[in-house]
Amino acid sequence: MLMNTKNKLVYYTKEFRNNITNWISINHPLFVQEWKYNEEKHRECLYKTGYNPYNYGSIVCLIDRKGEDEFLFNTNTPLIKWIPFQEYPKKSFADCMFESAQHIANSGKTIDFFWSGGLDSNAALLAFNELGLEKQLHVIMGGKLESPDLFEKIVRGRMDYTWDETGSKNVTYGLAQTDKHILCSGSEGDPQFGAKGTPATKGNTLENSFDCWDDRRRYYSAHHTWRMISNYSGDWINPDNYMPFYMNESIEKWTCNHVIAGDMVYYILESDERALELSTPPTLEQWGDDWLKTGESPMTSIGQPIYKKCKTPLRDLIYNITKDKNLSYEIPKNLSGIRLSLDKPLNVTAITGEGHVIRDDNFNDFDWTPYIANL
Numbered sequence: 001m002l003m004n005t006k007n008k009l010v011y012y013t014k015e016f017r018n019n020i021t022n023w024i025s026i027n028h029p030l031f032v033q034e035w036k037y038n039e040e041k042h043r044e045c046l047y048k049t050g051y052n053p054y055n056y057g058s059i060v061c062l063i064d065r066k067g068e069d070e071f072l073f074n075t076n077t078p079l080i081k082w083i084p085f086q087e088y089p090k091k092s093f094a095d096c097m098f099e100s101a102q103h104i105a106n107s108g109k110t111i112d113f114f115w116s117g118g119l120d121s122n123a124a125l126l127a128f129n130e131l132g133l134e135k136q137l138h139v140i141m142g143g144k145l146e147s148p149d150l151f152e153k154i155v156r157g158r159m160d161y162t163w164d165e166t167g168s169k170n171v172t173y174g175l176a177q178t179d180k181h182i183l184c185s186g187s188e189g190d191p192q193f194g195a196k197g198t199p200a201t202k203g204n205t206l207e208n209s210f211d212c213w214d215d216r217r218r219y220y221s222a223h224h225t226w227r228m229i230s231n232y233s234g235d236w237i238n239p240d241n242y243m244p245f246y247m248n249e250s251i252e253k254w255t256c257n258h259v260i261a262g263d264m265v266y267y268i269l270e271s272d273e274r275a276l277e278l279s280t281p282p283t284l285e286q287w288g289d290d291w292l293k294t295g296e297s298p299m300t301s302i303g304q305p306i307y308k309k310c311k312t313p314l315r316d317l318i319y320n321i322t323k324d325k326n327l328s329y330e331i332p333k334n335l336s337g338i339r340l341s342l343d344k345p346l347n348v349t350a351i352t353g354e355g356h357v358i359r360d361d362n363f364n365d366f367d368w369t370p371y372i373a374n375l
Helices: 014-027 029-048 093-105 119-130 148-155 209-229 249-260 303-307 312-322 325-330
Strands: 009-012 111-114 137-142 160-164 182-185 350-352
Touching (some): 009 209, 014 029, 029 209, 093 119, 111 119, 119 148, 119 312, 182 209, 312 325
Parallel strands (some): 111 137, 111 182, 137 160
Antiparallel strands (some): 009 350
16 A cells, blocks of 8 residues: 555445544444534535535545545545646646556556446547557446447457446446456546536536535545445455556646636536526426436437536547547437436445455444544
C-alpha cells in the first residue's frame, strides 16, 4: 500500500450505511445525534458534487482525495492521489491516454477491463490496443454491445473476453478477479470531462459547473469502478489492483489545463431539467425519459445533440485511430449501468482498505468503531 489504509473504507454503499446506522444505535447510542449531523454534512457535499440528495434520497460514497474531510466514515483511496487545480506542462491528449494505458499495463497483471462500447470505454480500449497491449486485456462485457463493429474488428479473435449476454448485473459485476487482476474501466470519464449531476438528480443547471467539476473529482470521482465488482463472490480483493483509466495523473493534469484554457464543455446527464441553449426546459418526452429505465436514450431525445458537443478530445482521438465518423462523433449517449438488469440485490456493500469484502453475511464479524468518522 502507498498510504495507511487500516480501519478505512475505499468503497461503501447506501446498504452499508443503513447497516451501520442500526449498528451505531445498538453499540454507540450516545453517538446517534452526531451521526445524524455527519449525514447532513455528507448531503451538503453531495449537493456540491452535482447530486441533490434531498430529492435523490440516497447516500453515495464520498472520499476526500485531499485527505482533509471525513463525513460518515474514515476513508482512503490508496493509488489515486489528489491533483491540485493549476496549470501543468503541456502534453497532447493522445500522449496522456497512452501514458494511462501503459501505466496500468506496467503492473504486469491481467487487466479486467469493463467495456460498454460507449465513448469513454472505446477511447480507453483503443489506447490499449494502439500500444499492442491486447494480450494483457480481459475484456468484460454485459448485455447488448453499444459498438458491435469495434468488437468484431479488434476484440473478437484478438483479446480474451467474457461476454455476459444476459446483461445481468448479478453476473457481469461478479466476473472480475480483483484479488489478482487489475480492475479497470472508463466509468470516471463522465465526471472527469464535465458531466454535472446524474440521471436521477433533480434541480441542477449548468450554473457553477467549474465548482461542481472540481468538487466531483475531489470527493466523488475516485470510486466509480468499484461498483463493477459489486457482486464479487470472494472475501478479499487487492486494493492496489484498483486502476480506473481516467484517474491517471497525466489525464487529470491535462483536464486541468483544458479547463484553464476555457475549452471544457460542461453538460448535464439529467432527464428532465434544463438543457443547453434552450429558453424553456424540455419535456420528459422531448428528452427521452425512458432511458432512465432502459439505459438507451432514443436518437430523437433532445439530450443527444447536446451530448455530442462535449468530450471533443476523446472523439478526435477515436477518429484519428479509426477514421470512423459514426463511432467518433455520432454514437449516442447510453447509460451502460442502467441498461443492465438487476435480478436480486448485489452482495458487496463495502470494501475496506485492507481489502476485506463486506456483505450482509459477514457485517457483524467486524468492530466498526474505528471505521466511523468522529466516533
